[in-house]
Amino acid sequence: MTLQDIVMALKTYWKDHGCMIAEPYDIEMGAGTMNPLTFFRALGPDPWRVAYVQPSRRPVDGRYGENPNRVYQHHQFQVLLKPAPDDVIELYLGSLEHLGLDRRQHDIRFVEDNWEAPSLGAWGLGWEVWLDGMEISQFTYFQQMGGQECRPVSAELTYGLERIVSYLVGVDEIWSIDWAPGVSYDSLFRRVEWEQASYSFEHASAPVLFQLFDLYESEAKRLLEQGLVRPGYEYLIKCSHVFNTLDALGAISVTERQAYLGRMRALARIAAQKYLDQIQNQAAKEEALS
Numbered sequence: 001m002t003l004q005d006i007v008m009a010l011k012t013y014w015k016d017h018g019c020m021i022a023e024p025y026d027i028e029m030g031a032g033t034m035n036p037l038t039f040f041r042a043l044g045p046d047p048w049r050v051a052y053v054q055p056s057r058r059p060v061d062g063r064y065g066e067n068p069n070r071v072y073q074h075h076q077f078q079v080l081l082k083p084a085p086d087d088v089i090e091l092y093l094g095s096l097e098h099l100g101l102d103r104r105q106h107d108i109r110f111v112e113d114n115w116e117a118p119s120l121g122a123w124g125l126g127w128e129v130w131l132d133g134m135e136i137s138q139f140t141y142f143q144q145m146g147g148q149e150c151r152p153v154s155a156e157l158t159y160g161l162e163r164i165v166s167y168l169v170g171v172d173e174i175w176s177i178d179w180a181p182g183v184s185y186d187s188l189f190r191r192v193e194w195e196q197a198s199y200s201f202e203h204a205s206a207p208v209l210f211q212l213f214d215l216y217e218s219e220a221k222r223l224l225e226q227g228l229v230r231p232g233y234e235y236l237i238k239c240s241h242v243f244n245t246l247d248a249l250g251a252i253s254v255t256e257r258q259a260y261l262g263r264m265r266a267l268a269r270i271a272a273q274k275y276l277d278q279i280q281n282q283a284a285k286e287e288a289l290s
Contacts, residue, residue, distance in 0.1 A: 002178040003075070003165045003185065006099060007053055010077050010159065013098040014051040017091060019079060022052035027234055028241045031056050032078035032158060033117060036233060039268075040275045041080065042145045042154045048082040053161070057241065059248035062197030065190040068173030069163065072196040073189070077159040084141055084155035092129070092139065092157055100168065107132050115140045119240050119264040121147035121272070124156070136164050146272020147265070206251035213242045213260070220267050229274045236267040 011021050025035045032038065032054035041048045054076050062072035081088060089110075093103055110127040115138065117123070126140035138158040142150040162174040162185070169177060175186045216238040223232035243260050246252050252260065 019049040019051040032076040059200035065193035079157040082154035083152035147269040200248040
């Protein structure tokens with residue numbers, strides 16, 4: 001079994017349960033929640049179901065390709081169900097069985113772990129999902145996104161693809177799995193991990209990154225003020241990645257950290273409010289025409 005087998009199986013399962021299957025967003029981001037298909041679509045009253053793979057870059061987790069399971073970039077399979085269906089846990093367990101995991105033969109536990117993303121002004125009630133003692137998923141009911149209340153509440157399911165594959169094929173490290181038949185994960189990403197970790201911990205320029213953060217923040221504000229919500233939000237995502245790299249570099253103090261998180265949270269709040277204004281205005285236009 002390969003990683004692409006798991007991706008295809010999850011896509012098929014969630015397509016058959018009413019999800020649109022989307023492609024990864026093409027900007028570096030720390031988690032699939034930052035994808036606009038989740039950040040914006042968790043807001044507002046309209047129902048929404050989507051599933052996609054999102055490469056997730058976390059500079060502080062880089063280990064030069066020397067750690068068995070902790071890496072600069074991993075891959076999440078993200079599902080958003082809005083409103084959260086009553087049988088969401090059963091749906092999730094069904095997806096594991098679709099991957100070949102018989103729930104009767106494994107210890108599957110939901111461990112309370114409320115989720116928060118300070119840079120997005122987002123939080124939710126959640127659980128980690130443990131399979132025979134290993135965390136494989138995060139399960140969250142969104143309460144706020146961009147500082148705005150989520151009504152109705154969405155359910156977000158996030159699968160750690162590398163961990164699930166390594167478990168299914170019975171190896172102790174992700175470097176031993178295959179992405180596709182004849183294409184090892186090691187050959188695709190080991191050197192990439194070393195280069196990204198070397199950049200994040202040794203070669204990144206703090207002065208340049210601080211300048212980039214200020215420029216991206218300024219551009220985000222300018223675009224959001226003009227009502228260009230998605231381009232403005234993309235600059236917020238860029239701010240987040242620069243901040244994460246500065247954090248890995250050890251260039252941000254504890255006091256500065258809170259200040260920078262507050263600056264990003266302010267942008268997220270503006271983006272969310274602008275988005276809600278857009279969909280409310282669109283609904284009013286459609287009602288007037290009906």
